[in-house]
Amino acid sequence: MTVKQTIVTGLSAAGLMLVAGLAYAAGQYGPGASESEIKIGNTMPYSGPASSYGIIGKAEAAYFDMINKQGGINGRKITFISRDDSYSPPKTVELVRQLVEQDQVLLLFSTLGTPPNMAIHAYVNENKVPHLFLATGADQWNDPKRFPWTVMWLPSYSIESHIYAHYILKNLPNAKIAVLYQNDDFGKDYLNGLRDGLGDMAAKMIVATQSYETTDPTVDSQIVALQGSGADVLLTVAIPKFAAQSIRKVYDIGWKPTHFLSSVGNGVGTTMKSAGMEKGIGVISATYLKDPTDPQWQDTPEYKEWLAFMNDHNLSASIADAQSVVGYSYAQTMVAVLKACGDNLTRENIMKQAASIHDLKLPMLLPGVTLNTSPDDFDPVKQMQLMKFDGTTWRRFGDLISGAGS
Amino acid sequence: MTKNSVIATDLLAAGRYAGVNIDAWRWIGALAVTALAAALPFTLSNYHVFELTLVMIYAIAVLGLNILTGYNGQISLGHGGFFAAGAYTAAILMHRYGVPYWATIPPAAVICFGLGVLFGLPALRFEGPYLALVTLAMAFAMPQLLKYFDTWTGGQQGINLIKPLPPPELGIDRDRWLYLVVLVVLLLAMRVAANLLHGRTGRAFVAIRDHPIAAAAMGIHTARYKTVAFGISTLFTGVAGALSAIVIGFVAPESFGLFLSLSFLVGSAIGGIATIGGAIVGGFFIEFVPNFASDISDAAPWAIYGLAMLLLMYAMPRGVVGSLGPLVAQLVRQMLPHRAEK
Numbered sequence: 001m002t003v004k005q006t007i008v009t010g011l012s013a014a015g016l017m018l019v020a021g022l023a024y025a026a027g028q029y030g031p032g033a034s035e036s037e038i039k040i041g042n043t044m045p046y047s048g049p050a051s052s053y054g055i056i057g058k059a060e061a062a063y064f065d066m067i068n069k070q071g072g073i074n075g076r077k078i079t080f081i082s083r084d085d086s087y088s089p090p091k092t093v094e095l096v097r098q099l100v101e102q103d104q105v106l107l108l109f110s111t112l113g114t115p116p117n118m119a120i121h122a123y124v125n126e127n128k129v130p131h132l133f134l135a136t137g138a139d140q141w142n143d144p145k146r147f148p149w150t151v152m153w154l155p156s157y158s159i160e161s162h163i164y165a166h167y168i169l170k171n172l173p174n175a176k177i178a179v180l181y182q183n184d185d186f187g188k189d190y191l192n193g194l195r196d197g198l199g200d201m202a203a204k205m206i207v208a209t210q211s212y213e214t215t216d217p218t219v220d221s222q223i224v225a226l227q228g229s230g231a232d233v234l235l236t237v238a239i240p241k242f243a244a245q246s247i248r249k250v251y252d253i254g255w256k257p258t259h260f261l262s263s264v265g266n267g268v269g270t271t272m273k274s275a276g277m278e279k280g281i282g283v284i285s286a287t288y289l290k291d292p293t294d295p296q297w298q299d300t301p302e303y304k305e306w307l308a309f310m311n312d313h314n315l316s317a318s319i320a321d322a323q324s325v326v327g328y329s330y331a332q333t334m335v336a337v338l339k340a341c342g343d344n345l346t347r348e349n350i351m352k353q354a355a356s357i358h359d360l361k362l363p364m365l366l367p368g369v370t371l372n373t374s375p376d377d378f379d380p381v382k383q384m385q386l387m388k389f390d391g392t393t394w395r396r397f398g399d400l401i402s403g404a405g406s
Numbered sequence: 407m408t409k410n411s412v413i414a415t416d417l418l419a420a421g422r423y424a425g426v427n428i429d430a431w432r433w434i435g436a437l438a439v440t441a442l443a444a445a446l447p448f449t450l451s452n453y454h455v456f457e458l459t460l461v462m463i464y465a466i467a468v469l470g471l472n473i474l475t476g477y478n479g480q481i482s483l484g485h486g487g488f489f490a491a492g493a494y495t496a497a498i499l500m501h502r503y504g505v506p507y508w509a510t511i512p513p514a515a516v517i518c519f520g521l522g523v524l525f526g527l528p529a530l531r532f533e534g535p536y537l538a539l540v541t542l543a544m545a546f547a548m549p550q551l552l553k554y555f556d557t558w559t560g561g562q563q564g565i566n567l568i569k570p571l572p573p574p575e576l577g578i579d580r581d582r583w584l585y586l587v588v589l590v591v592l593l594l595a596m597r598v599a600a601n602l603l604h605g606r607t608g609r610a611f612v613a614i615r616d617h618p619i620a621a622a623a624m625g626i627h628t629a630r631y632k633t634v635a636f637g638i639s640t641l642f643t644g645v646a647g648a649l650s651a652i653v654i655g656f657v658a659p660e661s662f663g664l665f666l667s668l669s670f671l672v673g674s675a676i677g678g679i680a681t682i683g684g685a686i687v688g689g690f691f692i693e694f695v696p697n698f699a700s701d702i703s704d705a706a707p708w709a710i711y712g713l714a715m716l717l718l719m720y721a722m723p724r725g726v727v728g729s730l731g732p733l734v735a736q737l738v739r740q741m742l743p744h745r746a747e748k
Contacts, residue, residue: 047708048665084700084707089564089661090654094460098697101453115564119656122566184553184562215550 027343030350032106038338038345039079040064041099043111048086053112055317056135057082059327060110062314063335073338076345081105087112089119096120100129107132107350110153110330114138114185125149130350132337133330133380137264139189142379144355151354151378153330155403157186157262158193160286162403163384164235164260165197167284168205172258176207178231180222180246182238183211190237190262197403207231212242223249237262240270247271251279261285263384272389281391286384289329290364291394293320302363325364332362333371333380354378368400443589447582455581456653457693462585462592463649465689468673469599469682470642475671476680477603478635479615480529481537484544486667488640490552490657492518492647497565497657498558507570507652511591511645518644519637526636530629545667549659564658567651584653591649595642599682602638611635612680643670676718678725687726691718 032039044057064078072078081103085092092111099105107130111117114136124131125147133153134141141152168175179194181187191209195202208229210222219242226234227250234257236246243265250259259282265271266285290297297303306328310319317324338345340353357380360371371380383402387394447455467489474480495517496510525544532540552559559565572583602608610631613621622628651657673688699710722729 046704048663086663086665087660088663088665089656089658090460090650093654093656094457097453097456101451113660115562115658115660118564118566118658119654119661122569122655184556186562213554215554 028346028349030106030346030348031104033076033345036076037079038073038076039081039103039105040334041096041103041105041108042080042082043085043092043095043099043108043116044082045087045112045116046084048088050087050113053135053323054084055321055323056110056112056327056330058317059314059324060331060334062317063309063328063331066309066313067335073335074342078338085116087116089115092116093119093123096123100124100127106130106345106347109133109334110135110327112136117141121147121150128347130347130354132350132354133333135326135330137189138185139193140185142377144376144378149351151351151373151380153333153380155288155381155384156193156379157189157264158196159379159382159403160263160384161190161193161235161237162197163286163386163401164284165194166401166403167386167398168233169198169201172233175205175233175258176229176231177205177233177235178208178210178226178229178257179206179235180210180212180219180226180238181235182242183213186264187211187237190235193403194235212238214239214242216242218249219245220249223255224253227253227255231257233258233260235260235262236265238265240265240267240274243271244275247275247280247283251276259283263287266394268393277391280389283389284386285389285394286386287394287396288366288369288381288384289322289325290366292322292325292364294393306364329362329364333357333360336360366396366400440593444586447585452579452581455585459581459585459588459653460650461686461689461693462588463646463653463689464670464673464692465685466588466592466595466649467643467646467670468677468688468692469595469685470639470644470646471670471674472677472679472681472685473599473603473611473642474635474639475674476678476684477608477615478611478632478639480632480635481534481671482541482639483538483667483671484525484541484548485640485643485670486662486664487544487548488518488521488643489647489650489666489670490548490659490662491521491640492644493651493657493662494552494559494565494647495644496648496651497567500567500652501565502558508587510652511648514644514648515641518647519641521644522640523633523637525640526633529636530632542664542667545664548662552659552662559657559659562659564656564661567655567657569655570652588649588653591645595645596682596685599642603682607631607634672715674725676715676725678728678731681725681727681731683731684725684727 027035042057042060044054045051046054046057061080061082064080067073068077081099083095083099085095096108099108108124109132111120111131112135117134117136128149131150133151137154137157139156139158141150142156168177179191181191195206198205208226208231210226212219212222223246234250236243236259238246243261247259250257261283263286272280307319309328310317310324314324337350337353337357341349355373355375355378357371357373362371366385369381369383373380383400385396385400386398387396446458467485471482471485474482492514495514499505499510499513500507529537529540553561569580572578572580576583603611610621610626613624613626614628614631618628669692673692676691677686677688678684695711695714696707699714700707702710718726
């Protein structure tokens, strides 16, 4: 090799390294991402019948705002475009197309509600847009084979009923179970999850099921029929109005089953108060979040950090509203995934990172709850803790239980 | 429509020199506008094409309401319910029976005509605000009914539809193809509405609106015409609903809330309630003003929406086309002075 050749070779090698280095420093970007910005799209019902959920979107916006003020993610600021779909699926389709095609967002985050997400499910997967951390608990979202661009977040309904099944098998092995459920996919997810969780015992243990329609005036006759089956365990899968009716009727007819209540309808203010606080004593439900009103947490650094966030950045929301905790935790999950992406902000890498969350702990989830995803499992939160109503508030008991889902 | 009129005006002005009669120019104008509308999607992004497709769908629905409320004087706050009926007819036929999308439009029209006539019968006994209340019941009831018959409607979950593919030999994408399909239906709907309203039936509708007793005295079968007006109106709105199911690719009870019915009435009033062209302005209003409002203010988009509505109604109480239409017509007359003797 002549000197000249050596120099040429050396120079080319240096050149290559320089180019590679530049490429590395410059990063790789999908639509909506650059050296200075990451664009995130979202739809929320800020108006209309489901507008109370809008608090989640406000907490997310406030959290991203705080991150931006602290310097962003690897120096990039988050532009969070959150639009109001009023919980109307056609509007969601339109807004999501606007976000993807006009605003050119890198990804969609925390789009809220089962019907709105149904309406955009095919579109986002066809166009290969990350559709991350949906704010809905239906089981169908966790389907990486058919919908590899859609990742959920909440413990799915069947995970929760798996947890009840686990408890029943362990503590009430001779239980005769009755189920009251809402006659739609929400109710059926719970029922199927329970059957699945009980396994071989399901046919023997579940002695009666009754369903109601959301248009029914009451569930009184269903409760009476379920009592007639001789069951000693009752699972009520209902939204607050019917959950309250169920608790009240069970108490009034003097039936004393071990009563499980779906987390969907377990609000103290919404369900337990209208049922009558003393009538709900002993009802069992499940949770994965820290209740912001629970005095137990108020001296912990995690709670103080959350409180500081609420006081400095999310002033319009109430401290007592658990929806803010939900939004805060969603946003933290998003930030963790973006940090993991480093300088490779392509849509493919976003999905890769979203599908490999490993033992992520979030400050406002119950201690011990960790988020995990894998290429076959797109549901990050799978652990819940049981809790019992004591006449004024929910008291958690036992260990965290993880449900496998179905 | 204003664009249409402007172009028509130019052509009319030119017609004076070219020595071609006005009707021919009118046709040429209509063809030119149609050609422009058909060419438009090829200059726009897919998203804008999709938005304009929705505008045209809302325009067809509003046109239905204009026939009923504008020409026949019956107020309906329940047209969202008929829109839903059309949408679900299309969705169920496509999803359960594999009917091709274009073939679902005639059944949707027939079913919604039938529903409208049935609804129009009791409506005969009510007038003004009372009729508005009766139709409001339709808007309230529809989402719940859809959830109740869940074996057909998919309940809360709705029905996901496979979006229709354009004929491959055309070599255009889905958004543009659907735009053209909806455009054809819109033009057809406007033509049918014009024929109907400018003829004997339309005169009967208007006579009943203006003075029902005098109309009856002149031998107009008031009850029959009012019922027919209801049926035709809901037919248009139902067809729009079917198109929306096809274009959106998804139906769920939440898609057809009370607000949809109110939007139709707002669009109808803003565009010009007793006009045909006003429906297009109404479609634009329904589609763009809410988005525009939330771009201006995150905090109070509906206040902005309300303000836009107030300003438009204050400036143009007969709606955009209802108020500007006569002005434009007068301008045309002034530009064609020697045509006055005709």
